[in-house]
Each structure stands twice: as structure tokens, then as C-alpha cells.
Amino acid sequence: MATYLYRIGKFAYRRKGMVLALWLAILVLMGVGAATLSGPTNDSVTIPGTPAQQAQDLMAERFPAAGKDPFNALSARFVFAAPTGQTLDTPVNEAAMDAVLAKVRGIDLVEPAAKADPGTPVAEGTHSAALVNPVVAHTGLLDQVTANAEEQGKPVDQALANAQALSALSPDRTVGYVDVPFSGGHEDVTKALTDQIDAAAQAGRDAGLTVQVSGSAAQTVDMPGGSTELIGMGVAAVVLMITFGSLVAAGLPLISAIIGVAIGSLGITIATGFTTLGSMTPTLAIMIGLAVAIDYSLFIVSRFRHEISVTDDREEAAGRAVGTAGSAVVFAGLTVIIALVALRVVGIKFLTDMGSAAAFAVFVAVLIALTFLPAMLGLFGRKAFAGKIPFLTSKDPESDEGKPGIGTRYAHAITRVPLVPLIGGVLLLAVLALPATGLRLALPSQATADPATSARQAYDLIDKGFGPGRNGPLVVVVDAQDATVSADQAFGDVVAHIEAQPDVTNAQVVGVNPEGDTAQILVTPASGPSDPRTVELMKSLRDGEAGLHEQIGVNYGVTGMTALETDVSDRLQSALIPYLAVVVGLAFLLLMLVFRSILVPLTATLGFLLSVMATFGATVAIFQNGWGGLIANPQPLVSFMPIFLIGVVFGLAMDYQVFLVTRMREEYVHGASAKDAVIAGFSHGGRVVTAAALIMISVFAAFIAEPDSFIKSVGFALAAAVFFDAFVVRMVIIPAVMALLGDKAWWLPKWLERVLPNVDIEGAKLERDLETPAPSEPEAVAAR
Known part of the structure; x- marks a missing residue:
């Protein structure tokens, strides 16, 4: 060489x-x-072949509208906190949150369904995706679950507990949040977009609220x-x-x-x-x-x-x-x-x-x-x-x-x-x-972000208002296509199995596909997403899948940010x-x-x-x-x-x-x-x-x-x-x-x-070659 x-x-x-x-x-x-x-x-992340990614892929297949990968979905979460001694359900604070959401609807990349006027009637049997403040969302959710529980003859108390686990308003009504879906991907996150998001949040801050924003749409690299x-x-x-x-x-x-x-x-x-x-x-x-x-x-x-x-x-x-x-x-x-x-x-x-x-x-x-x-x-x-x-x-x-x-x-x-x-x-x-x-x-993640950032402060507000598990819920995707019992019973058995685990605050079915054979179960842990107890819960749920499959023929996978990470x-x-x-x-x-x-x-x-x-x-x-x-x-x-x-x-x-x-x-x-x-x-x-x-x-x-x-x-x-x-x-x-x-x-x-x-x-070898006289040199010397 x-x-x-x-x-x-x-x-x-x-x-x-x-x-x-x-x-x-x-x-x-x-x-x-x-x-x-x-x-x-593009900073999107996919890890093919992992259990969490397989569950995510199944959810994307059975629930096309809701199966976005949490690693890669573009969204922003606006977190509101009332001034000291106040709650968010006062007219002044509600008006401040509405002012923020009005500016959010003016951002081009916000998904069209979220931009709809919340007062516009929707077809019977459908759900409005329009952005509303946490107080209005909370009231509507409680009214809906109460009516459904009474109609189905189920315990209202349990229904209300499940509703609170999904509510965007904290139990003491001091903290609330709104998740805003955006179109496009990570490549669309520009300074112009983050400036628009910050300007919307500033409208609430000017009115006296604490407003912090987290999510992939609010952070440029x-x-x-x-x-x-x-x-x-x-x-x-x-x-x-x-x-x-x-x-x-x-x-x-x-x-x-x-x-x-x-x-x-x-x-x-x-x-x-x-x-x-x-x-x-x-x-x-x-x-x-x-x-x-x-x-x-x-x-x-x-x-x-x-x-x-x-x-x-x-x-x-x-x-x-x-x-x-x-x-x-x-x-x-x-x-x-x-x-x-x-x-x-x-x-x-x-x-x-x-x-x-x-x-x-x-x-x-x-x-x-x-x-x-x-x-x-x-x-x-x-x-x-x-x-x-x-x-x-x-x-x-x-x-x-x-x-x-x-x-x-x-x-x-x-x-x-x-x-x-x-x-x-x-x-x-x-x-x-x-x-x-x-x-x-x-x-x-937001949990490891600098405490001075808005994303970390939004995370801390959610932790304080709702408990650590709200920042890192697990999602169990249940496939009952081959179940030996009815799908409803299979879903109920899985929920009962989850609720029997330590460190579970709430577990409930939050979605069933049109065919009725696949369900999403939202699991709210008592501990945060990076807590070892949450990881142990995730592993325990996965370990229990084999037993339920043997008993009733059901299959499920666990996903969510903790599982993916x-x-x-x-x-x-x-x-x-x-x-x-x-x-x-x-x-x-x-x-x-x-x-x-x-x-x-x-x-x-x-x-x-x-x-x-x-x-x-x-x-x-x-x-x-x-x-x-x-x-x-x-x-x-x-x-x-x-x-x-x-x-x-x-x-x-x-x-x-x-x-x-x-x-x-x-x-x-x-x-x-x-x-x-x-x-x-x-x-x-x-x-x-x-x-x-x-x-x-x-x-x-x-x-x-x-x-x-x-x-x-x-x-x-x-x-x-x-x-x-x-x-x-x-x-x-x-x-x-x-x-x-x-x-x-x-x-x-x-x-x-x-x-x-x-x-x-x-x-x-190079040195030997350089030191070796060329073939013509001896002849020249002899001639002289």
C-alpha cells in the first residue's frame, strides 16, 4: 500500500x-x-419490530383517524393555570382562554376540523373536533357520560370517575389544557409557526393566566x-x-x-x-x-x-x-x-x-x-x-x-x-x-427538558394539576377478532386485568373500531412516564397478555410514549x-x-x-x-x-x-x-x-x-x-x-x-524499492 x-x-x-x-x-x-x-x-422516529411499534401499527390500521404515532404526530398542548386563589371556570378566565383559542384557529397549519366554530351544530351521532376551552369541554363530557350511564343502566359514579380521568380540567379547576392537532410533519415546524403559537399563548398571559405550550409543533430544532x-x-x-x-x-x-x-x-x-x-x-x-x-x-x-x-x-x-x-x-x-x-x-x-x-x-x-x-x-x-x-x-x-x-x-x-x-x-x-x-x-422528552422552557413548565403544570400519570398514559390496543367470548366481554376482562395491577389510577375503553372487534384502553398510571414503576406496570401488562390469550383468545399490545421509549x-x-x-x-x-x-x-x-x-x-x-x-x-x-x-x-x-x-x-x-x-x-x-x-x-x-x-x-x-x-x-x-x-x-x-x-x-518495501538502483544505472557506470 x-x-x-x-x-x-x-x-x-x-x-x-x-x-x-x-x-x-x-x-x-x-x-x-x-x-x-x-x-x-425530519426528526420522526420509527422503531420497526418493537412491541410498542407493533401495537401502534395495529391501532393505525384499525383506527386510521386516531392511530397517529405519538413520536411523529404534529401537535401542541396549551396548558392554562388560573391566577393564585382563582379557578378557570370564572367568566373572565374562560374569556381569556377563548381569546387564546381564537388566535389558534387563525394558524394555517391547524387541522381544519379543529378550526370549526364550536357553536356550529354537528350531525347526530358525530363528535365535534372544534377547539373549546377546558371548562366547556369538562362540562360537556360530564353531561354526556351521565346521560349515557343513565341510559345504559350503569353506575353514574363510575362513569363520572372515568370522565374525570379523561377531562382536560383538573379536579380543583385550577389547571386545564387543550390539545391542538396540526397538519403536516416535523419539517413544517418553522420559526414563523412557533411565533404564531407563542402569540396565541401571549393573549392569555396578557389577560392574567399562566399559559405554557408543549408539543412537537411548538418546538423548533x-x-x-x-x-x-x-x-x-x-x-x-x-x-x-x-x-x-x-x-x-x-x-x-x-x-x-x-x-x-x-x-x-x-x-x-x-x-x-x-x-x-x-x-x-x-x-x-x-x-x-x-x-x-x-x-x-x-x-x-x-x-x-x-x-x-x-x-x-x-x-x-x-x-x-x-x-x-x-x-x-x-x-x-x-x-x-x-x-x-x-x-x-x-x-x-x-x-x-x-x-x-x-x-x-x-x-x-x-x-x-x-x-x-x-x-x-x-x-x-x-x-x-x-x-x-x-x-x-x-x-x-x-x-x-x-x-x-x-x-x-x-x-x-x-x-x-x-x-x-x-x-x-x-x-x-x-x-x-x-x-x-x-x-x-x-x-x-418534556420531563427531561430545561425547567426554564415552556414545554417543561407545561409538563409540570399537568403533573401538579392532574397527577404524574396524566403526562404518560399507556394505551392498550385489544384485538378480539379471535376471542372465544364476545368482544364486549373480552374488552371488559382486559380492563379488569389492568385495574388489578398496582400503580393504576384508571383504565377504561376510550374507543372501539366500527367493526367492534378492536378497542383502545387508556391506562393512567399513578406514577410519571419516566418513573421505574410505570415501566414495571408496562412490563406486567405485557406479561399478562399470554394468560388472557389462553383463557379467552384475546390479543393485546401496549404502546404510548413510555412503552416506545x-x-x-x-x-x-x-x-x-x-x-x-x-x-x-x-x-x-x-x-x-x-x-x-x-x-x-x-x-x-x-x-x-x-x-x-x-x-x-x-x-x-x-x-x-x-x-x-x-x-x-x-x-x-x-x-x-x-x-x-x-x-x-x-x-x-x-x-x-x-x-x-x-x-x-x-x-x-x-x-x-x-x-x-x-x-x-x-x-x-x-x-x-x-x-x-x-x-x-x-x-x-x-x-x-x-x-x-x-x-x-x-x-x-x-x-x-x-x-x-x-x-x-x-x-x-x-x-x-x-x-x-x-x-x-x-x-x-x-x-x-x-x-x-x-x-x-x-x-x-517502499524504502527498499527507493534504495535499489534502477536497472540502467550499472550499465551507465560500466560504460564510463
């Missing part, structure tokens, strides 16, 4: 004009494609405005200037990264015109793509600087830099891409999309580093390291005239008594990992082991190809496990437990964050392993002893790995400033993971382990050595 990359590097350096023009043409074409082919993003990327790149520029002591050399990785990220993000934008992508997908791809693009370019420029110290031929130096460092970049990029693409194993579309988009950004970053960067080196020629910065010097280890640098002295210290830094590093990461034992996971978490947890097996297995094979060793990939993987556990511990401590007061609203981590973090961190961890240890292997293959190879390899690679890690940390840490809690926590976790992996695992533990193992580190069974292809990442 080194030989092929060597040729690519020389070609790009020599034909710089053509290569740069080609990349700029690709950038322009991507820009045109993004402007003309892009489509809207705040996308990063570019400031986070600028902060990260600003820090990266400072690190690069310190590393190279040159303004031009510092700018080359930044220019390459900008071009690479621009092409990657434009490509993802084009993809939105052909498939549905979430709004967070491009953000995460940019976050990862920007970090690796700078690092990969840094690694090649650093090697180029070394090569021009041993040869005056800059084209040759570019070829050798791409042939050696470029080989490490290719394999480092492949490990990241494998880890990201393997997210497909989880079987959740939005997670697959995130991984695929980020993998595409990494793929572009690798191509840019191998072709665009050497072309830029050719463009600047001998001015590639111009613009020297006063007071900053940057020397190559081989040109230090026998004076050991900081990296060399540090490597000597680590390898002198390697057991001490090894034990110290492992203990440090183990202690940091301890908070991870209390890890809790949940999907983002629990199933997502369960799916992610069950996929974690297969995912790790795929990622670690493929990467292990890849690293065996790179290092031609079994113990080096093994120690690399174990080091990754240490760094990722320490990352989980630090993230749980700060974002879940609120340590240090850095987070105003500590909450459980997002359910899919751990598996996504594992994938990304594994790829990045292997980056540093490849960058650092390939140079050790290069020295070992070229004749150095095992210990000297560790010292020499660290002396060359330590500086660039330090710079690369600082750049990645700065890029990721900048995203902590984002308002979105998921992006904020991912930015912190990735920054922490890079810090732990680069500075503790790769720069303390791994050199210590390599020194302890000695020659055994490079052991490979003979049979495996024959089977594995030699990819020559350290460039040994």
Missing part, C-alpha cells in the same frame, strides 16, 4: 493544478446539488449557527501554529479540513432529497469530519516536514509522506468508518443515518488528506513552512543534533520503570469510571454486544494487518475499553449526577448516546494507536531494539499525537456551548474520550505495555504470518 500511496502523493504534488481544480469542481458541483436537490430534514465550528477551528489554528511554528504550515490542515467538511456536509444535504434524515445528522457528521480532517492532514504535513529534512526533493518528500503517514491515515480512517457504518447493526434508522453520514465525512477527509493536501504542498512549494512565528521553534527529532527533546525524555521516563505508569494509568481510569455504575438512559432502550441494549463484536472483530483484523501482531491489537482494544468506561463515568457524573454544578438540569443520558459514543470513540482511539504505534513498528522493522523503537517512535509520534488530540478536544468541546442537550453531552463525551484515550491510554499505558512486552509485542504465529497479506504500512 505504501508504494501506491507514494505514487499518489508524488502525482498530486507534481500535477497540483489538475488535482486542486478537480477538488474545487467537486465542491462547486456539490454546492449546486445541495441547492437544487436537497429536501427537508436549534441548529448550530457555525460559532461552535469557528471556536474549534480557532483553537486548532493556535495548536497548529505552536506545532509547526509557521503560519503557512498551520493553515494547510485547516484549508484541507474546510474543503473536506464542506464537501461532506453538502453531500449529506444532497442525500436529504433522496432519503429522510434527521436534523442532528449533519451536525454530528460535521463534528466528527472536522476533527479527523484536521488530524489526518496534520499527520501528513508533520511527516512531510521530517522528509524534507533528509531530502531536498520536495516532490519525493511529499510522496514519502503520503506513502508512510498516508498509510496510517488510510487505516485510521477505515477503523472510524467501520465503527460508524456498523451502527447499522442496531436496526434503528436515525442511528444508522448518523453513522453513515459521519462515515461519509470521514471518507472524504481521508481522500482530501491523500490528494488535496499534497497538491497544496506542491502549490506552496518551498514556502510551505514560511511565515515563521517569532519565539516559536519546531524541530524534527532527527535533526535535533543529539539533544533529546521533551518527547524523547518522556519516553525514556515511561520505559525506565514501565510497571509504575501502567498501574497508575489503569487505576486513574478505573476510578473515573466508577460513576458509570449508576448510568440511567432515557429519550429526550422503553422499547428503544431495550433494542439499544440488546444490540450493544453484537455491535461491539462486529466493530472490535473487524478492527482487530484490520489492526493485525497493520501491525502484524496479535498483542498490539489486543492491548489497543483493552485500552479503548478503559478510556470509554472512564468517559461514561465522567459524563454520568456531570450530565446525570450534576457534579460541579456545570449542568443546570441534570438528567439521564440519551438512550442511544452510549452505543453511538462507543462507535465513535473506538474509531478515534484506533486513530491514535495507528499514528503512534506504526512509527514504533517502523523503527523496529528498520532494526531498532524493541525498547529503542518505543522511544524513537514516541519521539516522532508523540508531538503530532498531542497536537492532534488537542485539536480534536477543542473541536468537540466547542459543541458543549450548543443549546441542544444531546449535542452538548456528545461534545463533552467525545472531548473527554479523546483526552483519556490520547493522554492516558496511548501516551502512558501503551508505551509502558510495549516496553514490558519487548520483542513479544510483535509476535505473530508463523501460519498467520503466511496468511495475512503484508500491507507494508511502515514503508519498508
Whole structure:
């Protein structure tokens, strides 16, 4: 491989004009494609095959008008609270709520049926969907259920209790709400829409009511405005200037990264015109793509600087830099891409999309580093390291005239008594990992929102006025098509079974399909949607389905937000082991190809496990437990964050392993002893790995400033993971382990050595080819 990359590097350096023009043409074409082919993003979520989704699908099939997926339905809930000492059923407060609803009816996207005048008569036997204030809705509901109970000869008290469980007015009449259905999907939620919704709520606030709004229609997704990327790149520029002591050399990785990220993000934008992508997908791809693009370019420029110290031929130096460092970049990029693409194993579309988009950004970053960067080196020629910065010097280890640098002295210290830094590093990461034992996971919801937001305050008002269970009811969809008893009896038996469960406040049939064989049962728990007791109730109901099926032949499923969220978490947890097996297995094979060793990939993987556990511990401590007061609203981590973090961190961890240890292997293959190879390899690679890690940390840490809690926590976790992996695992533990193992580190069974292809990442074959005289040279010498 080194030989092929060597040729690519020389070609790009020599034909710089053509290569740069080609990349700029690709950038322009991507820009045109993004402007003309892009489509809207969509944050809807479907988890095919989960029990909750199956029940949701059955409800959508049997109740087309009412079977909207709660994850994806577009709606807003206006929650009203009366002033202290008052109730909502006074004429003044009713008039204030009516004023709000009048403005709501003027919003274009509100469904037409909800816009109807509530005073308009409706056909007999039908129900008006017109918006009315909670007091009017409550009065009408009580009148209707009382009349129905008297007509059917059923207990009025039970009917009234069921009515109160459905009423939009709290028992003390101080809190009420109105659910407003909207047409369209998440892509239709714009600032103009949220401004209209807020203006409607303001009409009630001006009249003295507390009015808060929650729901998908009332919340726009705040996308990063570019400031986070600028902060990260600003820090990266400072690190690069310190590393190279040159303004031009510092700018080359930044220019390459900008071009690479621009092409990657434009490509993802084009993809939105052909498939549905979430709004967070491009953000995460940019976050990862920007970090690796700078690092990969840094690694090649650093090697180029070394090569021009041993040869005056800059084209040759570019070829050798791409042939050696470029080989490490290719394999480092492949490990990241494998880890990201393997997210497909989880079987959740939005997670697959995130991984695929980020993998595409990494793929572009690798191509840019191998072709665009050497072309830029050719463009600047001998001015590639111009613009020297006063007071900053940057020397190559081989040109230090026998004076050991900081990296060399540090490597000597680590390898002198390697057991001490090894034990110290492992203990440090183990202690940091301890908070991870209390890890809790949940999907983002109103319950986990910032208390300062209107959505969270609406949630809290409902909790206070109606009890915690009103915010997270369960829905049981009962299929009595194959029941051995009448459908009505089957529905009644299921309701009785549910009411016998602990933690149930109310259970009642709220809908029967026209065929009369399927019913919806609304279950109001006594606890909130994220309470473990609600999850236990959901599981208990599911466990009881088999017994009822055996007794009366009825089938049912449990859905609702709690059920859907629990199933997502369960799916992610069950996929974690297969995912790790795929990622670690493929990467292990890849690293065996790179290092031609079994113990080096093994120690690399174990080091990754240490760094990722320490990352989980630090993230749980700060974002879940609120340590240090850095987070105003500590909450459980997002359910899919751990598996996504594992994938990304594994790829990045292997980056540093490849960058650092390939140079050790290069020295070992070229004749150095095992210990000297560790010292020499660290002396060359330590500086660039330090710079690369600082750049990645700065890029990721900048995203902590984002308002979105998921992006904020991912930015912190990735920054922490890079810090732990680069500075503790790769720069303390791994050199210590390599020194302890000695020659055994490079052991490979003979049979495996024959089977594995030699990819020559350290460039040994390339060096032999370059040192071998061309066939015509001996003849020329003989002639002379």
C-alpha cells in the first residue's frame, strides 16, 4: 500500500493544478446539488419490530383517524393555570382562554376540523373536533357520560370517575389544557409557526393566566449557527501554529479540513432529497469530519516536514509522506468508518443515518488528506513552512543534533520503570469510571427538558394539576377478532386485568373500531412516564397478555410514549454486544494487518475499553449526577448516546494507536531494539499525537456551548474520550505495555504470518524499492 500511496502523493504534488481544480469542481458541483436537490430534514422516529411499534401499527390500521404515532404526530398542548386563589371556570378566565383559542384557529397549519366554530351544530351521532376551552369541554363530557350511564343502566359514579380521568380540567379547576392537532410533519415546524403559537399563548398571559405550550409543533430544532465550528477551528489554528511554528504550515490542515467538511456536509444535504434524515445528522457528521480532517492532514504535513529534512526533493518528500503517514491515515480512517457504518447493526434508522453520514465525512477527509493536501504542498512549494512565528521553534527529532527533546525524555521516563505508569494509568481510569455504575438512559422528552422552557413548565403544570400519570398514559390496543367470548366481554376482562395491577389510577375503553372487534384502553398510571414503576406496570401488562390469550383468545399490545421509549432502550441494549463484536472483530483484523501482531491489537482494544468506561463515568457524573454544578438540569443520558459514543470513540482511539504505534513498528522493522523503537517512535509520534488530540478536544468541546442537550453531552463525551484515550491510554499505558512486552509485542504465529497479506504500512518495501538502483544505472557506470 505504501508504494501506491507514494505514487499518489508524488502525482498530486507534481500535477497540483489538475488535482486542486478537480477538488474545487467537486465542491462547486456539490454546492449546486445541495441547492437544487436537497429536501427537508425530519426528526420522526420509527422503531420497526418493537412491541410498542407493533401495537401502534395495529391501532393505525384499525383506527386510521386516531392511530397517529405519538413520536411523529404534529401537535401542541396549551396548558392554562388560573391566577393564585382563582379557578378557570370564572367568566373572565374562560374569556381569556377563548381569546387564546381564537388566535389558534387563525394558524394555517391547524387541522381544519379543529378550526370549526364550536357553536356550529354537528350531525347526530358525530363528535365535534372544534377547539373549546377546558371548562366547556369538562362540562360537556360530564353531561354526556351521565346521560349515557343513565341510559345504559350503569353506575353514574363510575362513569363520572372515568370522565374525570379523561377531562382536560383538573379536579380543583385550577389547571386545564387543550390539545391542538396540526397538519403536516416535523419539517413544517418553522420559526414563523412557533411565533404564531407563542402569540396565541401571549393573549392569555396578557389577560392574567399562566399559559405554557408543549408539543412537537411548538418546538423548533436549534441548529448550530457555525460559532461552535469557528471556536474549534480557532483553537486548532493556535495548536497548529505552536506545532509547526509557521503560519503557512498551520493553515494547510485547516484549508484541507474546510474543503473536506464542506464537501461532506453538502453531500449529506444532497442525500436529504433522496432519503429522510434527521436534523442532528449533519451536525454530528460535521463534528466528527472536522476533527479527523484536521488530524489526518496534520499527520501528513508533520511527516512531510521530517522528509524534507533528509531530502531536498520536495516532490519525493511529499510522496514519502503520503506513502508512510498516508498509510496510517488510510487505516485510521477505515477503523472510524467501520465503527460508524456498523451502527447499522442496531436496526434503528436515525442511528444508522448518523453513522453513515459521519462515515461519509470521514471518507472524504481521508481522500482530501491523500490528494488535496499534497497538491497544496506542491502549490506552496518551498514556502510551505514560511511565515515563521517569532519565539516559536519546531524541530524534527532527527535533526535535533543529539539533544533529546521533551518527547524523547518522556519516553525514556515511561520505559525506565514501565510497571509504575501502567498501574497508575489503569487505576486513574478505573476510578473515573466508577460513576458509570449508576448510568440511567432515557429519550429526550418534556420531563427531561430545561425547567426554564415552556414545554417543561407545561409538563409540570399537568403533573401538579392532574397527577404524574396524566403526562404518560399507556394505551392498550385489544384485538378480539379471535376471542372465544364476545368482544364486549373480552374488552371488559382486559380492563379488569389492568385495574388489578398496582400503580393504576384508571383504565377504561376510550374507543372501539366500527367493526367492534378492536378497542383502545387508556391506562393512567399513578406514577410519571419516566418513573421505574410505570415501566414495571408496562412490563406486567405485557406479561399478562399470554394468560388472557389462553383463557379467552384475546390479543393485546401496549404502546404510548413510555412503552416506545422503553422499547428503544431495550433494542439499544440488546444490540450493544453484537455491535461491539462486529466493530472490535473487524478492527482487530484490520489492526493485525497493520501491525502484524496479535498483542498490539489486543492491548489497543483493552485500552479503548478503559478510556470509554472512564468517559461514561465522567459524563454520568456531570450530565446525570450534576457534579460541579456545570449542568443546570441534570438528567439521564440519551438512550442511544452510549452505543453511538462507543462507535465513535473506538474509531478515534484506533486513530491514535495507528499514528503512534506504526512509527514504533517502523523503527523496529528498520532494526531498532524493541525498547529503542518505543522511544524513537514516541519521539516522532508523540508531538503530532498531542497536537492532534488537542485539536480534536477543542473541536468537540466547542459543541458543549450548543443549546441542544444531546449535542452538548456528545461534545463533552467525545472531548473527554479523546483526552483519556490520547493522554492516558496511548501516551502512558501503551508505551509502558510495549516496553514490558519487548520483542513479544510483535509476535505473530508463523501460519498467520503466511496468511495475512503484508500491507507494508511502515514503508519498508517502499524504502527498499527507493534504495535499489534502477536497472540502467550499472550499465551507465560500466560504460564510463
